[in-house]
Amino acid sequence: MHIALLAGRSAATVWGPRVGVRWWRFGAGVLLGLAFATKWSGVYFVLFFGAMALAFDVAARRQYQVQRPWLGTVRRDVLPSGYALGLIPFAVYLATYAPWFASETAIDRHAVGQAVGRNSVVPLPDAVRSLWHYTAKAFHFHAGLTNSAGNYHPWESKPWTWPMSLRPVLYAIDQQDVAGCGAQSCVKAEMLVGTPAMWWLAVPVLAYAGWRMFVRRDWRYAVVLVGYCAGWLPWFADIDRQMYFFYAATMAPFLVMGISLVLGDILYHPGQGSERRTLGLIVVCCYVALVVTNFAWLYPVLTGLPISQQTWNLEIWLPSWR
Incomplete structure (x- = not known):
């Protein structure tokens, strides 16, 4: 769009210019297709990021004062975006x-x-119809794993517990005849749990991201919100389903991105003095050190290393972790 402005083409029509092939969107389509092929919930990311791409197109046309940005997006951007972020992911999925x-x-x-x-x-x-039959059977099987049908698991959780890792998943635990911890009673456990120093900040980070996006028009945070919500909100559509904390794995990268952007805002602000920059650097370094220390503390239960019974009790910070 900026190149079109420099070339004097931004006002050539009321719809704005054609922006040509955007190869980064093609690449995004390939990666989204791989995500979809890995787990069907990847289709939510296809839909959410496709909508975000069109929203960015509208915003860009408005920024460059196109007379009809919405109509311009419909005429100029919907088909290319549908190809890159719709058709390509589906083709990759089939491939x-x-x-x-x-x-x-x-x-x-x-x-x-x-x-x-x-x-x-x-x-x-016939091959495509057979594939449809095969995947439909798998879908109906998993869709039938509901609480109302009598399916329960001691470590299942619901989406509202995921942002703060309130209900992790205990994969395995052995408290009998375990040695190697230097104590009389040892425990060897493998648990999927989020590092609290990061996960417990999810709500304030998302709130700050919303403020930056809607009030300050900082569209970097849009990627954080859209990606996080794509991995989280769709699961509320059927809370009767059996669900587990590992479903939240797709939310983690966007939480990390959000925290990184917040740390960047703390570290640097236009016009700040040297004292403010030093204070920001200290805050960021202390927080990163806290995250590393917190992860190191949880490392034994993340990897199944033998620890004493006392240490195991100290690792379990919340009653819902038991």
């Missing part, structure tokens, strides 16, 4: 099933004609 397509013995590879009739309303290749 990851290449071994399944190439196999003659894969599960449900030839479901059409056996479990599925040959007649179809939509004319699709």
Whole structure:
């Protein structure tokens, strides 16, 4: 858009200029497709980031004083963005099933004609219809794992507990005949839990990000909010489902990005004096040291190292961690 402005093309029409191929969006589409192929909840990121990309396009056209930025986005940006952030992720998703397509013995590879009739309303290749049948079976199985159907797990959790890691997941624990901790009674446990020095700041960091985005128009924080919400909010649609804290793994990178941006604001502010910069540097260094120390303290329960029973009790900070 800036290049178009310098070339005098930003006001050529009321819709603004065409911006050409944006290869970074194509790359984003490939990565989103890989995320989708890794776990189906990756489709939420496809939708959220696609919407964010169009919002950025509208904002850019407004910034460069295009007369009709919304209509310009519809005419100039929807199709290219739909291709890069919609079609490409779907194509990458299908491409990851290449071994399944190439196999003659894969599960449900030839479901059409056996479990599925040959007649179809939509004319699709039999291989694609078989893949649809295969994935639909998996989806319905997981969708049926609900509390109302009598499915419970002692370490399941609901989305509202994830931002602060209130209910972690205990993968394994051994308290019998464990040696190597230097005490009479040893414990070896593996638990997925977020470092409190980071996770317990999620709510204030997100609130600050919202203020920076909506009030100060700092669109860097939009990526943090959109990415975090894409990994979190969709799970509220069906809270009857069995869910676990490891579903929040996709939220972690955006929490780290948000904290990093906040630390950057603390570390540097335009027009600040040397005393303010020094104070900001001290605050940032102390916080980073706190995070490293906190992670080091939790490291034994993250990796299953033998520790004493007393240390194990000290590692469990909240009643909900038991």
